[in-house]
Amino acid sequence: MNVDKTSAILQRLQSIGISLEKVSFLDHGYWVCEAKFSVGATSEYLLGLYSIQEAAAQIPVILFTELENKTVLDACAAPGGKTVQLADSMHNTGAIVALDIRRQRLTALTNQLERCRVKNTVVYFLDSRQVSQLRGGFDRILLDMPCSGNFAADKNWFNRRTIKDVERNAGLQREILAKTVKVLKDDGEIVYSTCSLEPEEDELNIDWAIRNLDLQVEEISCHGQRALTDVFGKCLDSSIEKCRRIWPGHTQGFFVCKLKRRKAA
Amino acid sequence: MIKPLDDFVSRFGTQITFDENFIVKKQGRYFLLSENVKRLTSEGFHYAGTYLGRVKDGKFFPSFNLLNMVAQKKASRINIEKKAEWLFICGRDVFEQGITKVAGSTKKGDYILVLNSYGECLGFGKMLRNLDRKRRGPAVENILDIGDFLRRER
16 A cells, blocks of 8 residues: 555545555554455556555565665566555665566566555666666665475465475575675565575575575564474574464565575674 | 667657667667666666667657656646546546646647646646636646556556
8 A cells, every 4th residue: 555645545445435454563454355356457546545455464564674775686576566555665666676577567566566656766687686787776675585485375286396406496595695685785685585485585585685685584573473494304504483474374474584695792 | 879869859849858878778768867777777677767669660668657747847738637537547638628727838739737736747648628718628648647657567
């Protein structure tokens, strides 16, 4: 929901028969309880007054501190729900560089940007592993990783996924992390998220990042349970528990954490 | 470079002063950049800043961003009531009985912005006849409306 117009939008939606309930863990998120027609086809939606996004997927952006006037990288941006949320949180100040490698999904991304009147974003058809080709460093980096998904959001998940897929995705995520950390400014923040519940794509990757990329996990305060520190009989860095694991229920399954460069001792 | 933009805006009886230093054109598409966005925009970009519209086959197709910018000016416009709003965003023309307010020139052939009761721009159209008397029937031909966001993704 557009952060500057929330109460006015709520009144308008109620007046046209859309019943909403506040999501307890989001400042500007609402569950749709009842609607006489598609909430994706109202004038208010088409005017960009709100967007439709899964509740847990709205968490990563709210974990960043001080987004206004920052330079932000949205490394795997399409279809653009989080890009719009970032721009909204930044009040269209600063700049966002949004990357994706799926050209068809870039159309969805740019349509979202136009619908929501986003003015501060540059979109590149570029693999985030090649981000160093672009100018400058970034204050904030959103890594909403391509992942294996989870069975709560995909009924055929167990038929469509094998352990090989999970391992391949985990490897890709490490590559993206390793390349994007190089363009993070010294006092910058990375938010890493997946909608996968596989430890390979979540805790094990963060443990690897702590050991290999000189990153540290930051304490976050958000919905979800503390992450696992004992996985497949392996004891992980104790700071991993600062990450959040959101088990499927009211929301889809999700994993999220905030990383910074390790401070010199 | 920005003649197509100027020509389009002038059809609403107004003008916008664009700083050409902050406008980039790529494959017929025009974008308005802020200083911050310009700093990060290099040759290979796909989309940047505020998309203003595109020229295709010699014809200019505005974006909704540009229409909103025009709506901030003293441009020709009509406001329409709720039912007419719904029909308009479904691609239909505006009937005279759905119009609640008129401003600027409304002569046959003029371009006109179409706004809802909140003053939000829903798109634009072309006057089918002079709006100088109460008459039933279509008055504004729909050229572009925000329902296009749904139709373009089909």
